Amino acid sequence: MEKIQNLLKELWAKDDGTNIREHTDKLLENLQKLRDHYRKEIEELIPKCLPAKLKEKFWEILELACEYHDYGKIHCKFQEKLGNKSVKPIKGLPEVRHNLLSPVFVNVEDELIRKIVRLLVLHHHPVEVEEVSIESVERVLKEEFKFENNPIRFMLRKKEEDYLRDNVAKMFKIPVDGLIPYYRLLKGLLLRIDHSSSSKHAQDVEDIPPDDTLSFVDEFFRQKGSSPNQMQTFVRENRDKNLVIIAPTGAGKTEAGFIYIQKKGFFMLPYRVSANGIYMRAEGMFRNYAGLLHSSALSYVFEREEDREDIQNNQEGVAFLNYFLSRNFAKPIIISTPDQLMHFVFRYKGFEKYYATALYSRLVIDELQSYDPITLAFIVQGLEVLAQNGGKFLVMTATFPEFLRERFERMGVEFKTFNTQKKPYHHVQVIDDSIDNYVEKMIELSQKAKVLVVVNTVRKAIELKKKFKEAGLQNVKLLHSRFILKDRKEKEKEIMKFFNSQEKGLWITTQLAEVSLDLDADYLFTELSTADSLIQRIGRCNRKGQKPTNQPNVFIFTKDCSGVGPVYYKHLHESTLRNLKDGLWDWNFKWDLVEKVYSKSALYGTKYWEKFRKAENYIKSLWEGADSLIRSKSEAQDLFRDINAVQVIPEKFREKVESLIQEWEKAKGDFVRRAKLLSDILEYSFSLPAWSIRELEKQKIHDRLGIYYIEGDYNEDTGFVLKPTADTEEVENII
Structure with missing residues (x-):
């Protein structure tokens, strides 16, 4: 063993020359x-059990x-691959x-402990048993290495959890339904520690x-001169439970x-x-404890930091470090989209890292109704897995x-509904006509009030x-x-102002x-959408309930x-449409x-129901032992995202973008x-559905x-106008 220890100090773990001992010590430090x-x-x-x-x-x-x-990295072929010239590879030896x-x-010494440790070490990188050459x-x-015997021959021939079941649980008479979650937790933490220790x-x-977090929230209320409402107090008193909280927009769910x-x-x-907006609030309350994580978080973090001293002093590294601490899940409070964590439900190789992190963290899921039926099924099944294994979550909607x-009731979740609106905020008039025929009425009201018009597609808006x-x-x-990011941000500021x-x-x-957008219009004119979407829209009118409702305002x-x-x-x-009514709409309506x-009775047999059930059954089958068809984290993330969205830049900005690309090329090696x-x-891009790109x-x-x-035609007043053959009223890419 002394010889091995010396080799660990001499040989490389990484291509930057970090030796195996240094890297291993970093893991042990992170474990602590x-x-x-x-x-x-x-x-x-x-x-x-x-x-x-x-x-x-x-x-x-x-x-x-x-x-x-990483002891196996002393293998001469691995050292050769890293470029370590001090090691001479053995001629004719295969790379393993x-x-x-x-x-x-x-x-x-202890056989049970040895088997578990060996299995963890073997599978800290994905192993496809069929592809392993035992020879x-x-x-x-x-x-x-002069080993006469191969002590892991059987381990290499079996799938990970099969070995755990047959060669550990059975042999040592350990309940398998306790051993597998125990092992997954260990492996997930090992992967977390290894990946963060390897981060550049x-x-x-x-x-x-x-x-x-309570002390920060209390301080927030103190500064506002207010105190927690009934709903916030209920959550405070039930933080040890899994909860579903139902309350209107503006009730203080954040x-x-x-x-x-x-x-x-x-x-x-x-x-x-939405995540960007909540991150601003979290950062205001928790300062450096808060982080942001989604597919374009780095751009947002840079933009947020631009007016600050850090960036003005050319200290972009501060913003950059905070972003990577969020990406490694090191930040205590992370504002994110579900595709960053909940993809563990697909049980791909290495899912345990995300599963274990979700288990010892608290999860807050906001606005559950906003997801399409397939993503909704993935999230609900993920929460069920966490509930079964000791995880804690709060759903707010x-x-x-x-x-x-x-x-949710089967998961043992406690439901609580809070109506913070003591009177109706909205007087609704349902009109059996097209919104196009009420342009004069909207213009008339806009001369004396704030009018918000919401339609279902970009084409209709234009x-x-x-x-x-x-x-x-x-x-x-x-x-x-369909405004480029630069213009869209300006427009969002303008509409808020x-x-x-x-x-x-x-x-x-x-x-x-x-x-x-937290808008507060005097009047809302909207095309009919679905119940959940419609209520969100209506919430953008008379938001605080302080305006009169004796006449229609929606x-x-x-x-x-x-x-x-x-x-x-x-x-x-x-x-x-069948369930609408004219008149005052209170929270109960x-x-x-x-x-x-x-x-369930309204949805049964519909496309929505079929999609939800199919996705739900697929995830259930994975957790009941079926092999996952999803092989990687990136594949799993794509299933959570709108993978049919493509980032595009209008041709008119080519010259500006080309000069930025040249700078980007020159900055090779300078990651920040x-x-x-x-x-x-x-800043010059926006998202378009992939199907419309085919026509362009x-x-x-x-x-x-x-x-x-x-x-295509682009201007900062109208945005990008798709030619008719490419615009078939597909879903608005609001992400």
Whole structure:
């Protein structure tokens, strides 16, 4: 063993010359951090049915796995691959992946502990049993390391959990339904520790967490001169339970979510724009404890930091480090989209890293109703897995899909509904006509009040803007998803400023208004959408309930609605229409409307129901032992995202973008600079559905960037206008 220890100090673990001993010591240091910060939370997850020995040895097993995980890197062929010239490879010797060799070096007397540690070490990188050449492994063991026997021959022939079941649980008479979750927890933590220790940018597995988020929320209320409301107090008193909270928009659900998190948690929102908004609030409350994580978080973090001293002093590294600490899950409070964590449900190789992190963190899921039926099934099944294994979550929503109630009740979740609106905020008039025929009425009201117009598609929004111009209203403001990022951000600032001012006027927008903007209009004119979407839209009018409701302030148009079919399920649209009424809509009516549209009996046999059930059954089969067809984290993430969206740049910005690409090329090796330049390039882009791209002239802006130049009309007033053959009213890409 002394010879091995010397080799660990001499030979490389990484191509930058970090030796194996240094890398291993970093893992052991991170293990200690994890234990210091979250020992209690993690130990509570160890299954109660296991023998006392395994409960007591949990941290020791994890430490042994960290110690031995990379011993196989002393293999001469691995050193050759890293470019270590001081090692002469043995001629004719096959190359064997280091994780297939590392388990052999595990030197532990206790047979049970040894088997678990070896299995963890073997599978800390994916292993496809059918592809392993046992003959090559044994040649290397014999010729390079002088092992006469191969102690892991049987382990190499069996799938990971099969070996655990047959060669550990049966042999040592350990309950398999306790041993598998125990092993998954160990493996997930090993992967977390290894991956963070290997990071080039942020090597801490965990940042120091706050003692409790409660003190920060209390300070927030003190500064506001207010106190927690009934709902926030309920969450505070029930933080040890899994909860579903149903309350109207503006009821203070965000603060309730922050209360629930305690020491470490993920606050998940359906859209990146919503996540950015909550991150601003979290950062204001928790300062450096908060991080942001979604597919374009780095661009947003740079933009947020630009006006600050750090960036002005050329300290982009500060923003960059914070981003990578979030990406490694080291930040205690992470605001994210579900695709960053919940993909563990697909049980691909290495899922345990995300599963274990979700288990010892608190999860807050906001606006559950916003997801399509397939993503919804993935999230609900993920929460069920976590509930079964000791995880904690809070679901907060304004409109809960009623058909999910029995599923959550089976998980032992406590439901609580809070009506913070003591009187109706909305007087609704349902109009059996097209919104196009009420342009004059909207113009008339916009002369004396703030009018918000919401339609179902971008095409409809652009058409309506033209109609207003023809009717004599020249300064018509428009916001939708086909503005380049640079213009869209300006428009979002402009619309927020308008609705917070004393100005009068009119804005046309799309679903963007539902999810990302806290607007407060005097009047809302909207095309009919589905119950959940409609209630979100209505919430953008008379938001605080301080305006009179003796006359209609919401007008819903039910004829010739755009987007029915491609954007909204036809049966949900029709079901919503059947249950509308004129007059005052209080919270109870809105709640009943959603209940009727999303009840099991209303959904049964529909496309929505079929998609949900198919996705739900697929995930259930994975957790009951079926092999996952999903092979990687990136494949799993794609299933959560709108993978049919493509990032595009209008041709008119080619010259500006080309000069940025040249700078990006020159900055090779400077990761921070390149990231900043990529962020600048993305300022000229927006997302389009992939099907519409097929109809357009396009060209990749660079071989290594999945962004395209596209032909088409673009101006900062209207945005990008698709030619008719490419615009078939597909779903608005609001993410």
